[in-house]
Amino acid sequence: MSTESALSAIDPNDYDEYPDFERLQMALEQANFLVKLELPPKQGSYGLLEINTRTVWVNPVVFELGIAQHTLVHEAVHAAQLCGSYDELRPLALGLEPPLVVQPYFMRYSGIRRLVEAEAYTVQALENNVDYVIELLDTHCQ
Structure with missing residues (x-):
């Protein structure tokens, strides 16, 4: 599936299949991160946090692979780690x-x-990973 067709399969107005993904995306945006559902600039990556622009890239293929939530959780932990130090x-x-x-x-x-x-x-592997990482963002990025 091409990137374009993968993106069209993920209608940003219809997150019914991915309510936790949407919730976490909103938490990242409230913490002043931009979330892009596009191929990350680093080839072969499922997700990537670009520190200097506070951009979280999510490769659309993760939806097909069933790992979208885990990918965003992983990058959200890195976002909280960045907020705790501001530059790294x-x-x-x-x-x-x-x-x-x-x-x-x-x-x-x-x-x-x-x-x-x-x-x-480790956070990605938690059963309550979305709630846990949203709390990390609230604590470290506010």
Whole structure:
């Protein structure tokens, strides 16, 4: 499916299938982030937070793959990490233990990058991930 047809399949006025996605998108926008349902500038990415423009990119293919909510949650954690420091991603020291299933996704990184990715993947894996990350945005971005 082309990007154009993927985008047309996601009518911004009809989020019936994605109510939590819409809720989280609105929370990001209230925290002064722009959410774009477009191919991210980094090829092969499902999602991307562009720090200097406060833009969250969401690749439309994530809707077809059934991972749209998880992708936006992941990027929203990074948004909260940015709000906490203003100019770079910094861990929020959430005190959450990453489940074993997500560890391979962040263990390839080192230093601060590993810590911020560990938080994003850990929150992404929570059952209440949307509510949790909206609370993070409210706490760190207001």
